[in-house]
Amino acid sequence: MGRIFEKRKVRMFARWAKTAKAFTKVGKEIAIAVKLGGADPDSNPRLRMAMQTGRSLNMPKDRIEAAIKRAAGKDSADLIEINYSAYAPHGIALLISAATDNPTRTVANVRSILTSHSGSMASSGALDYLFTHRGVFRIKKDLTLTQEKVDQLELALIDFGLEELLQEEDEIAIVCGFKDFGTIQKELESHKLELISAGLEWQPATTNALEQVKENQVRELIDALEEDDDVQHVFHNLAQPESEEFQG
Numbered sequence: 668m669g670r671i672f673e674k675r676k677v678r679m680f681a682r683w684a685k686t687a688k689a690f691t692k693v694g695k696e697i698a699i700a701v702k703l704g705g706a707d708p709d710s711n712p713r714l715r716m717a718m719q720t721g722r723s724l725n726m727p728k729d730r731i732e733a734a735i736k737r738a739a740g741k742d743s744a745d746l747i748e749i750n751y752s753a754y755a756p757h758g759i760a761l762l763i764s765a766a767t768d769n770p771t772r773t774v775a776n777v778r779s780i781l782t783s784h785s786g787s788m789a790s791s792g793a794l795d796y797l798f799t800h801r802g803v804f805r806i807k808k809d810l811t812l813t814q815e816k817v818d819q820l821e822l823a824l825i826d827f828g829l830e831e832l833l834q835e836e837d838e839i840a841i842v843c844g845f846k847d848f849g850t851i852q853k854e855l856e857s858h859k860l861e862l863i864s865a866g867l868e869w870q871p872a873t874t875n876a877l878e879q880v881k882e883n884q885v886r887e888l889i890d891a892l893e894e895d896d897d898v899q900h901v902f903h904n905l906a907q908p909e910s911e912e913f914q915g
Contacts, residue, residue, distance in 0.1 A: 802848035871904035
């Protein structure tokens with residue numbers, strides 16, 4: 668791939684951590700994971716991923732366990748996942764991922780936010796071609812993880828679908844294709860590495876840079892969407908400042 672990609676999830680987690688919505692979003696991730704694969708994290712990789720997300724946000728263990736128990740109960744909310752395609756101002760493409768028990772409410776809220784920020788809805792799937800669905804794992808890099816060990820890890824992961832390994836001073840990003848997420852996850856777990864985050868992301872094939880005023884308008888829309896209770900993630904093809912990118 669050889670392309671610098673945005674540190675999307677790390678920045679998103681930092682924003683979530685400043686609001687009371689952080690644990691609610693993780694709770695929804697847990698609920699969907701339990702619905703799809705059961706309440707046992709040993710046999711449910713998506714649940715393990717959601718639990719890791721909670722831990723990365725300092726979500727208390729008892730709250731994570733309570734969310735799993737609640738999701739496994741008969742009276743749990745019947746959440747469904749919905750993806751919306753949309754345009755932000757100045758032609759920036761958005762993929763909006765939501766988890767909701769009321770799709771009518773959610774689409775109305777998303778449409779209202781878009782309209783109020785000069786954005787618009789696109790037809791379902793219309794912008795998927797601008798993005799690639801990938802798995803991204805971020806690992807804490809400490810003194811025990813030498814460059815030699817990183818090189819060995821990279822060679823080992825190639826057989827499991829590794830597309831790219833990128834390094835910063837304090838963390839490593841491992842990128843794989845959507846279909847290889849589960850196998851990479853299992854292999855990383857076998858190495859007993861400390862994961863900062865793990866998840867599926869829609870990464871743009873190319874990005875568009877805007878002048879500062881226009882960029883601010885797009886970011887205001889993204890922030891407003893991510894503040895909505897039903898919206899889990901907002902992916903986009905707006906170019907990121909160099910300070911927020913991995914250097915490959």
